[in-house]
Amino acid sequence: MKTNLNNIEESGFKVPENYFENLEASILSHVNLKDKATDAGFTVPKDYFSKVEDAILTKATKKEPVKVIPLINKKTIFYISSVAAAILLLFNLNIFNNKVTYDALAYDTVENYVLNEDIATEELATLFNEVDFSEEGFEAISFSDEAIQDYINDNIELNDLY
Numbered sequence: 001m002k003t004n005l006n007n008i009e010e011s012g013f014k015v016p017e018n019y020f021e022n023l024e025a026s027i028l029s030h031v032n033l034k035d036k037a038t039d040a041g042f043t044v045p046k047d048y049f050s051k052v053e054d055a056i057l058t059k060a061t062k063k064e065p066v067k068v069i070p071l072i073n074k075k076t077i078f079y080i081s082s083v084a085a086a087i088l089l090l091f092n093l094n095i096f097n098n099k100v101t102y103d104a105l106a107y108d109t110v111e112n113y114v115l116n117e118d119i120a121t122e123e124l125a126t127l128f129n130e131v132d133f134s135e136e137g138f139e140a141i142s143f144s145d146e147a148i149q150d151y152i153n154d155n156i157e158l159n160d161l162y
Contacts, residue, residue, distance in 0.1 A: 114124065
């Protein structure tokens with residue numbers, strides 16, 4: 001909303017009654033007070049400057065008991081020794097030197113893995129060396145008739161033979 005500033009009748013500021021008539025009297029009363037007040041109102045105690053040095057020196061040289069906190073106590077010794085024991089145990093368990101090889105695997109473990117898991121031919125080939133597949137290796141193996149008969153009875157069903 002727009003207001004026209006030319007039509008404002010009051011300025012909004014007010015002056016107390018009889019302000020300008022009493023202004024000169026109040027200024028003169030303040031000037032008269034400054035002339036009469038020669039003293040600041042602050043006083044220094046008697047013999048203050050002669051005694052202040054001794055008072056400061058006695059407070060400065062006074063030794064108060066100080067609470068001493070030891071750096072090494074039972075708690076810190078316990079923490080340090082437990083960390084040292086943990087580090088020593090870590091290096092003595094040979095955690096970092098474990099190397100897994102195929103030679104270290106048990107025969108039963110590999111057999112169970114091959115029989116029970118769905119494995120690809122590439123995975124199975126990694127378990128054998130090229131020497132294991134040579135013809136000479138198969139000729140050197142001989143099976144007894146009883147072993148062959150037991151294998152046939154245990155693993156082959158009659159439906160598979162037909």
